[in-house]
Amino acid sequence: MDIPNNxxxxxxxxxxxxxxxxxVGGCVRDFLMNRxxxxxxxxxxxxPLEIEEALNRKGIRYFETGLKHGTVTAVIDGEAFEITTYRxxxxxxxxxxxxxxxxxxxLSDDLSRRDFTVNALAYNEHDGIxxxxxxxxxxxxxxxxxxxxxxxxxxxxxxxxxRALRFASTLGFEIENETAVSVHKNAELLKNISSxxxxxxxxxxxxxxxxxxxxxxxxxxxxxxxxxxIPCFSCEQNTKWHLYDVYTHIVKSVECCENKxxxxxxxxxHDIGKPQCKTTDSKGxxxxxxxxxxxxxxxxxxxxxxxxxxxxxxxxxKLIEIHDKKISPxxxxxxxxxxxxxxxxxxxxxxxxxxxMKSHNLxxxxxxxxxxxxxxxxxxxxxxxxxxxxxxxxxxxxxxxVELGYRNAEIKNELERLIVDVSKNPTLNSKxxxxxxxxxxxx
Numbered sequence: 001m002d003i004p005n006n007x008x009x010x011x012x013x014x015x016x017x018x019x020x021x022x023x024v025g026g027c028v029r030d031f032l033m034n035r036x037x038x039x040x041x042x043x044x045x046x047x048p049l050e051i052e053e054a055l056n057r058k059g060i061r062y063f064e065t066g067l068k069h070g071t072v073t074a075v076i077d078g079e080a081f082e083i084t085t086y087r088x089x090x091x092x093x094x095x096x097x098x099x100x101x102x103x104x105x106x107l108s109d110d111l112s113r114r115d116f117t118v119n120a121l122a123y124n125e126h127d128g129i130x131x132x133x134x135x136x137x138x139x140x141x142x143x144x145x146x147x148x149x150x151x152x153x154x155x156x157x158x159x160x161x162x163r164a165l166r167f168a169s170t171l172g173f174e175i176e177n178e179t180a181v182s183v184h185k186n187a188e189l190l191k192n193i194s195s196x197x198x199x200x201x202x203x204x205x206x207x208x209x210x211x212x213x214x215x216x217x218x219x220x221x222x223x224x225x226x227x228x229x230i231p232c233f234s235c236e237q238n239t240k241w242h243l244y245d246v247y248t249h250i251v252k253s254v255e256c257c258e259n260k261x262x263x264x265x266x267x268x269x270h271d272i273g274k275p276q277c278k279t280t281d282s283k284g285x286x287x288x289x290x291x292x293x294x295x296x297x298x299x300x301x302x303x304x305x306x307x308x309x310x311x312x313x314x315x316x317x318k319l320i321e322i323h324d325k326k327i328s329p330x331x332x333x334x335x336x337x338x339x340x341x342x343x344x345x346x347x348x349x350x351x352x353x354x355x356x357m358k359s360h361n362l363x364x365x366x367x368x369x370x371x372x373x374x375x376x377x378x379x380x381x382x383x384x385x386x387x388x389x390x391x392x393x394x395x396x397x398x399x400x401x402v403e404l405g406y407r408n409a410e411i412k413n414e415l416e417r418l419i420v421d422v423s424k425n426p427t428l429n430s431k432x433x434x435x436x437x438x439x440x441x442x443x
Contacts, residue, residue, distance in 0.1 A: 001031045001123050006076040007040040010060065010083065011124060017054035019046035020107065021083075022122035028129065029118045032139050033171070042083045043122060045105055048072055051083050069101050086110035089156070108132050115153060115160045116167065117145050142173045150182035158189035162201035162225075165218055169208025180217075187221045198225050199306040206264040212255035219247060226268075228298050231275035238286045243361050246274045252359035258351045262312045266319040266348075267355055269299040292324045318345065323352050329374045334382060335389035335423040343383065350376050388422050388429050391415045395431045396438070404438055414438055 003011070007023065014021035021044040030037040046054060048064075051072045055062045062083075065073040070085030088109050090100035104110065107122060107130060114120040117135040129136070133147050144167050146153040146160070154161050161183050168175050175183065190198065202225065205214065215222060223230045232247040242249060250271055257267045273294030279287050296317050303313045322341075327333055327349075338346050350372055357368045382389060396418075398411045406414055418437065422429045428437070 006079050010074050010081055013054045013058040014044050014046055019044050022124045024122045025119045028121040028123045040081055043110055045086055047085055047103055089113050114147050117147055120147050143176045144168045144173045145176040146179050150179045154182055154186040159193050159197050161190055165214050166201045166205045169205045169210045169214045172209045187224045190224045195305055195307045203261045207259055207261055212251055215251045226302055228272055228302055235275040240364055241360050246271055249359050253355045256358040257355035262315050263348055266316040270320050270323050272298045292321055296321050319352050329371055332424050334379050338389050387426055391419050394418055395429050396434045
């Protein structure tokens, strides 16, 4: 294993002071999977104060980030490394944190407390990879399995339920049967976990290569963390445009979506209001009039509970609000939406429409996919050719309008009228022409 220089300095500092020290967990797993890794955690037989003494001898800075649990954080060249003493955990009373820890001297005891076999791996140059629980085989076979009894592991720390789903999604693994049964059985324990932790794991899950499979197989777990989605599980869509119930359609849309976390979160929630808006006509055809606005109302509650940032909340709610809006493959229509949304959100708008449509019945929706791709190309052409579509692109501004007698809100209103005209006909965008138009508008 190619150990980064700074991590190696810490390992050597501990070993030269007479202690065992290993890289542990995800970095070893990622090395075996030939995946990039940015976090290098270290476990050692040294007690916290002994860790500090070893680091002091080598002039390595550190912070006491969790002495109670045996953790010291070393910092070299701005890079942080968590160093944790071998330990076993005491009783868990809150389904999240041990009430106490006991420092031990055997690496095997420390590895035995970890969540999944693929994370219960250690490495140093002297011993190579230490695998006490079959983690290497589980990596080869693409399996997520708890270390020991899964019920015990999940009752100790319920966040491990979400981590199981997240690892299965991001690594493209299957959750081993006994572990999967326990995930379903213990899903309600997630109600004990903070919203911030749930949200962090959910966002990583949504970006995974195995996202669709996990969201469908473990929808009961998703229902615990986002109960507002539960009505979607059984909400059929009896219309020629759809092949799936609302939840399956949502999940397949997520899978089809660009790999941006906030965009996938928007897709996950974009039809959450459909069950409340469902009506069935005399021919047995279902309709969902007004569902974007209802979805915004429900999604806002979900985002608030998950403590999503203001920036992401604003984007997600806007995308949900407009996901069903009409857009035509004309310069005027595309420029209107570019002006209204800005370039970044415009392309997110198109991506959410594409993802949504890809999970429709393509026998009827196929033409829309071609249309949306055409619109994206048209938007790129407008931008690359510097065609005017924003007020700031106009050949005149507020100062010229003031000279013509415009005041206060009149200025903004006239600029908006002018950019609409120029969007339709870019040849109008000269100072002389626009001044003449503005004079005429004021007369």
